[in-house]
Amino acid sequence: xxxxxxxxxxxxxxxxxxxxxxxxxxxxxxxxxxxxxxxxxxxxxxxxxxxxxxxxxxxxxxxxxxxxxxxxxxxxxxxxxxxxxxxxxxxxxxxxxxxxxxxxxxxxxxxxxxxxxxxxxxxxxxxxxxxxxxxxxxxxxxxxxxxxxxxxxxxxxxxxxxxxxxxxxxxxxxxxxxxxxxxxxxxxxxxxxxxxxxxxxxxxxxxxxxxxxxxxxxxxxxxxxxxxxxxxxxxxxxxxxxxxxxxxxxxxxxxxxxxxxxxxxxxxxxxxx
Amino acid sequence: xxxxxxxxxxxxxxxxxxxxxxxxxxxxxxxxxxxxxxxxxxxxxxxxxxxxxxxxxxxxxxxxxxxxxxxxxxxxxxxxxxxxxxxxxxxxxxxxxxxxxxxxxxxxxxxxxxxxxxxxxxxxxxxxxxxxxxxxxxxxxxxxxxxxxxxxxxxxxxxxxxxxxxxxxxxxxxxxxxxxxxxxxxxxxxxxxxxxxxx
Numbered sequence: 221x222x223x224x225x226x227x228x229x230x231x232x233x234x235x236x237x238x239x240x241x242x243x244x245x246x247x248x249x250x251x252x253x254x255x256x257x258x259x260x261x262x263x264x265x266x267x268x269x270x271x272x273x274x275x276x277x278x279x280x281x282x283x284x285x286x287x288x289x290x291x292x293x294x295x296x297x298x299x300x301x302x303x304x305x306x307x308x309x310x311x312x313x314x315x316x317x318x319x320x321x322x323x324x325x326x327x328x329x330x331x332x333x334x335x336x337x338x339x340x341x342x343x344x345x346x347x348x349x350x351x352x353x354x355x356x357x358x359x360x361x362x363x364x365x366x367x368x369x370x371x372x373x374x375x376x377x378x379x380x381x382x383x384x385x386x387x388x389x390x391x392x393x394x395x396x397x398x399x400x401x402x403x404x405x406x407x408x409x410x411x412x413x414x415x416x417x418x419x420x421x422x423x424x425x426x427x428x429x430x431x432x433x434x435x436x437x438x439x440x441x442x443x444x445x446x447x448x449x450x451x452x453x454x455x456x457x458x459x460x461x462x463x464x465x466x467x468x469x470x471x472x473x474x475x476x477x478x479x480x481x482x483x484x485x486x487x488x489x490x491x492x493x
Numbered sequence: 494x495x496x497x498x499x500x501x502x503x504x505x506x507x508x509x510x511x512x513x514x515x516x517x518x519x520x521x522x523x524x525x526x527x528x529x530x531x532x533x534x535x536x537x538x539x540x541x542x543x544x545x546x547x548x549x550x551x552x553x554x555x556x557x558x559x560x561x562x563x564x565x566x567x568x569x570x571x572x573x574x575x576x577x578x579x580x581x582x583x584x585x586x587x588x589x590x591x592x593x594x595x596x597x598x599x600x601x602x603x604x605x606x607x608x609x610x611x612x613x614x615x616x617x618x619x620x621x622x623x624x625x626x627x628x629x630x631x632x633x634x635x636x637x638x639x640x641x642x643x644x645x646x647x648x649x650x651x652x653x654x655x656x657x658x659x660x661x662x663x664x665x666x667x668x669x670x671x672x673x674x675x676x677x678x679x680x681x682x683x684x685x686x687x688x689x690x691x692x
Contacts, residue, residue, distance in 0.1 A: 227559045234563055238570040245574045249581035256584055 251422065251448055258477055261286070268316040268325040269297040274472075274481065280388035287392050291469060295319055295392030300385045301329070304377020307369040308332040311341070311377065321354045321386055326378065338370035350378055355386060407435060407466065410491055417490025421447050421482035428483070430490040437463050440487060447479045455479035462487055496621045503625030509602045510633035510675075511682040516602035519593045520634060521671040527650050530638025532586040534631025536575050536594060538623075541603050541630070543571045545623030548611040555612070564607045565598070572597045602630055641665045641674050 265272050271290040278287050285300035297318040304311050309332040316325030328342035340346060341364070349361040359379035363371050415430045427444040430437055440459045447455065455476040462470055468488050473480040509515045519537070524530040547567050548555075555563045576594045579587040587594065597603065606626055611619040639649050645665035647655035664670040 223556075223558075227556055230554070230556065231559055231562060231566070234566045238566050241570055242573055242577075245577050249577040252581035253577075256581075 247448075251451060254422065255475065255477060265297075265299060268299065269318060271296050278389075278392075283384065283388055285385060285389055287389060289392075297324065298385065298389040298392070299325070300381075300389070302377065302381030302385070304373045304381070306331060306333050306341075306373040307338050307367075308334060311370075311373060313347075313374075313378070313381075315378065315381055315385060317382065317386060317389070321390065323350050323353050323378075323382065326350045333367070333370045337364070337366040340364050340367055341370050341374050346374075350374075353382070355383070407432075407437070407491070410435070415490040416443075417486040417488070419482045419485035419489055421445060422451070422478040423447055426479070426482045426486050428486050428490070430487055432491075437466060437487075439463070440483075442483075451476045451479055455483060458483050496617055499618050500621040500625040503622065503627070503629040504632065505629070505682075505686065507626070508629040508633060508682070509626055510630060510637070511679050513602075513605075514679075515605055516600045516630065517675075519596065519600065520637065521668065521675065523590055523593050524634055524638040524641055524671060524674075525645070525666050526642045527635055527639040529586070529589055530634035530636075531631060532583070533590055533593060534627075534634040536579065536590070537597055537600060537602065538627025538631050540568065540571045540575055540597050540600075541606060541627040542620065542623040544568045544603055545606055545611040545619040546616065547571075548607045549614060549616045549619035552612050552614075560608075560612060564604060564612075568603055568607065569598045602626065637671075637674055637678060640678060641670060644674070645670060 262272070262275065265275055265286065265288050269288045269290075272288040273291045274293075275286050275288045277284060279285075283300065285298050287295065288297045288299070290296045297316060299314060299316045302313050302315050304313075311328060311331040311333065313326060313328045315323065318324045326347040328347065331339060331342055333339045333341060346361070346364070350359070353359060359375050359382070361371065361375060410432050412433050412435075413431075415432065416427065417430060418425050418427045420426075424446040425444070426442065426447070428440055428442045431439040431441070440462065442456075442459075445452065454473050457473050458470060458480040462468060462484070468484050468491075470484065472484070503509070505512075507513060510517070510520050516537070519533055523533045544564070544567055548564060551563075551567075572595060575597070576587075579590070579594060606622060610622050614622070643649050643654060644662045645667075646661050647653060647659040662670070665674055
């Protein structure tokens, strides 16, 4: 019995030390990984929406999607996941829709259709048939012999999901993204004073004050943030740039995209009030 | 045995892949190219050196009855750290090695060295053993990757060696080719070590 407790305690010590070491490594690497995934997502979205410079995850009526914006913060398109019931089980796909409401991208990400027959629906020549379709179009495509059920599933599924997504996100999903939306930016008509603004950063809210005097941004004071220290030092450079250029249309700091984007957004939010 | 011979034995005499025939799962699976073999070899070696060091340091503290779970916790911790670091700083290699990085946890080279050597030997010897075996493992994987890449694609480390006229043996890039290449290399290593009396 005593032996059992001793061994249990020793194993526990191992686990505690291991957990601490992993937590530390994770803290260091998760930022780099998140930063890279962000860049990869931008690259992936840029293929669908060439004018994209930034994106945001938004949820409207229980559906989430990635909403893309261009340099002037205008809505350029939306990418969302859709599902349909195929012959062999659920088929999930990514659907990209541009600001004109046309399908610009369709990729099957997971399916369990019959190999050699139904699984042809994931091939580019098949999915490309949906490109350019928009509200009011018929969503019928060429049939594949031996795969009628799978093809029908895609036709009805893509049409249904397209309608659901477009209904929610045709305006960029502004209704649902209120908390982190990026309102149009203009210094005109902004009276002198101190404006508080908040936006979500990598680890939590970033709160700051924008001081406007004589129609110009004269200072930006960050009052609260929980970002990682060394990333934050990089991200803060964006503040100097905003003041120098008197606009929020500045580039994010590479290596600290999420934090510096959050600063830009917080300033926008402050001045939009 | 001296520290130096503990180190050098792992490179040829007790080479993990060609002589002990351990850790074949990643050896066969990832060596489609020399760079993947090298990446996997270095990742495994890093874990091996760290786990040998840690286990040797704690060898008098770990009760015999729970040594295997203790070793697994130590090894799994290092593997997960390597996995995170690769994901953060070498994403291309991480994507290519995929599931084989977390599978280093059950790599029998590492558990074998922990059980057979580090848990019974002083720290310096264990470190030398880990470095030697790790280097031998990395070398073997790189060699196997280079041979498969050369025959299967005509290149080594993505540098074209055999020229455009060479028609590649596609089979060496596929799993059966891994067995063929490993068998041939093993025969060659055996022959050479007999001839030069490296036993």
